[in-house]
Amino acid sequence: MKIFSKDFYRQKKEELLADETKWKLFQNACIFAVVGFTSLVMSIVNIFTHQGSFTWVTLAFSIACAINLLLIRKKGKAAILSIILFSIEMILILIYFIVSGIPDGFSVLWTAMLPCFGLLMFGVKNGTLASLVMFAIIAFFYWIPYGQSLLQYPYSPTFKMRFPLLYLAFFAVAVMLEKIREASKSALTESRRKYEFLCYHDALTGLYNRFWLQSVIDNPEQYHLKPAAVAVLDIDNFKFINDNFGHPSGDIVIKDIGQAIVDTLNGSGDVCRWGGDEFLIIFHTDIDAEMVCKRIVDNVCAHRFVFDKENFNTTVSVGLVLAPNGGTDDIGKLIHQADINLYHAKDYGKNCTINSELKP
Structure with missing residues (x-):
């Protein structure tokens, strides 16, 4: 079978869908790749717009995503380590985005995407826990006086009140979509199981055919x-x-x-x-x-x-x-x-x- 042919890609896709572990690794690798590439593009933009320390932070984050991508390819404990590191990296960059407010308070808007990544990577249960931890961090900086005193950007009172609620709205949508995705995947898996049984078993006796x-x-x-x-x-x-x-x-x-x-x-x-x-x-x-x-x-x-x-x-x-x-x-x-x-x-x-x- 020729590499890059339609049959080659179809076979690879079927292999991924049939193996839950491989599919999860592939899914996480895609998240690392997309987030890392986005961060790299932001770093290039930051260079031309003279954003200073923000440039180095986004560049360091893109490098960290590349390291995670290398780790997940090794599978096993290295793949687990990549997920742990990514979780820590996301929390650190979340805090940096909130506190610094660079550029012009826009960077914090990217954190609304975090529930989608968390739920996709960890599933509904653990993803919800991770998203709520990040919401607690957001609420601490915007709603708690001591957290507000640490902010380096002069967010408006309206923004500080509404952004955590916007984050919760994105989180609710992410939960709904993830539940729909899991239900669809479960139905697909069950259909595949029934198809394979009917394919390899005799309808009258239930024995192999x-x-x-x-x-x-x-x-x-x-x-x-x-x-x-x-x-x-x-x-x-x-x-x-x-x-x-x-x-x-x-x-x-x-x-x-x-x-x-x-x-x-x-x-x-x-x-x-x-x-x-x-x-x-x-x-x-x-x-x-x-x-x-x-x-x-x-x-x-x-x-x-x-x-x-x-x-x-x-x-x-x-x-x-x-x-x-x-x-x-x-x-x-x-x-x-x-x-x-x-x-x-x-x-x-x-x-x-x-x-x-x-x-x-």
């Missing part, structure tokens, strides 16, 4: 599977059930036998609905697959069905193949050999297991 199996065959490393054995199971005389009791009854048989297989496996393998009335089992390592298959055959045979007041049972035939040396990555070969063994089981008389070992 053939699409899941194909993805395992194509990418065994991704699923960390190195099966010790594979079995293909087929319901004997299934056409007779459909023809005599109807397809809804046939669906019940498939569901019940699928559940019987899962119960017998008890977590020792993954079950997939391979076809209409066929199932496939990928056994985990260190499992006596032959013994498990025999138990499945016995349990299915012992299960009784009642349709149209007629009591009967059905059976399954099993083709089993064991991987050499306890496991293999070539799941396709195992499936092919298990399918051949299944036909031998049918020829042998059904209701049995035919097994062999895959030749290296």
Whole structure:
């Protein structure tokens, strides 16, 4: 896939959305980059407008944001440190903006953006706490006599009364937008989870489907599977059930036998609905697959069905193949050999297991 192509960016975006940690790091990195770049532009403007110490403060803040950006790329504790440093930096520059009032009292207006950054970076709960701390700082300097005595810029009484209220208004809007964003993201995550389940699971039985199996065959490393054995199971005389009791009854048989297989496996393998009335089992390592298959055959045979007041049972035939040396990555070969063994089981008389070992 070519870098800078649409498919490349689409894949990267999907990877970010699928991983909450990566998305959070990317989001915080974007905040550092935007705030740092804005501060750098302000520094350049300040140079030409001869703002003195204000130039050095905004330049130092842009450098600090660049350092945060480098730290967050290292992930882990370095990423956590970058967030802590950014929080301290924001509080320090907030105090400087309020006290200095440079240029002409305009710089303090930028602090109205802080709730947006805080809520986006820390979430609603912690972001609200950070925003309220910053509001307390604003209220201290504008509403408390001792704080007012520290101000170097002659703000008007109207500004000192109204700006903290403006900050609260921006904070309320930021909270509302963040809650909407989190609700939308939660709904998107749930939709993605349901989509992935439907994509990889059979609608009738809830077991894995053939699409899941194909993805395992194509990418065994991704699923960390190195099966010790594979079995293909087929319901004997299934056409007779459909023809005599109807397809809804046939669906019940498939569901019940699928559940019987899962119960017998008890977590020792993954079950997939391979076809209409066929199932496939990928056994985990260190499992006596032959013994498990025999138990499945016995349990299915012992299960009784009642349709149209007629009591009967059905059976399954099993083709089993064991991987050499306890496991293999070539799941396709195992499936092919298990399918051949299944036909031998049918020829042998059904209701049995035919097994062999895959030749290296």
